[in-house]
Amino acid sequence: MKVLIATILLVITIICAGIMGQRYLTTTREELYDALAEVEAALLSDDWALSEARVRKLQDSWNRIHHKWALLISQTETERLELAIVRLASRVKTREKGEALTEIAVGRSLLHATIEKELLSLLNLL
Numbered sequence: 001m002k003v004l005i006a007t008i009l010l011v012i013t014i015i016c017a018g019i020m021g022q023r024y025l026t027t028t029r030e031e032l033y034d035a036l037a038e039v040e041a042a043l044l045s046d047d048w049a050l051s052e053a054r055v056r057k058l059q060d061s062w063n064r065i066h067h068k069w070a071l072l073i074s075q076t077e078t079e080r081l082e083l084a085i086v087r088l089a090s091r092v093k094t095r096e097k098g099e100a101l102t103e104i105a106v107g108r109s110l111l112h113a114t115i116e117k118e119l120l121s122l123l124n125l126l
Contacts, residue, residue, distance in 0.1 A: 040101065042054050048092070062082065073115075080110055
């Protein structure tokens with residue numbers, strides 16, 4: 001009986017941790033999407049000072065988030081996203097608008113693909 005109770009508690013703990021992890025991924029993905037949108041808006045208005053400030057904000061968000069993401073998703077995926085953010089910062093610093101906008105698109109695509117691949121869904125279970 002003790003083994004059954006311990007097993008049930010373990011399963012409940014794993015399920016709760018999984019749900020909390022998925023909520024964290026979803027919430028932080030939206031935060032990163034919003035930060036990318038802010039950078040894009042600043043770029044489209046040709047405000048380079050604001051663009052640099054928004055990129056710093058994006059980098060700060062990423063630095064706060066990526067350690068926890070590394071526990072929840074593939075390290076390869078987090079590295080690819082980090083490289084896109086670094087390239088975006090470099091493009092903004094050198095005022096390459098077209099390339100910066102491309103990196104924003106890459107970042108969005110990586111965020112979408114990474115999270116959709118990791119979130120629990122019926123398609124992922126089949």
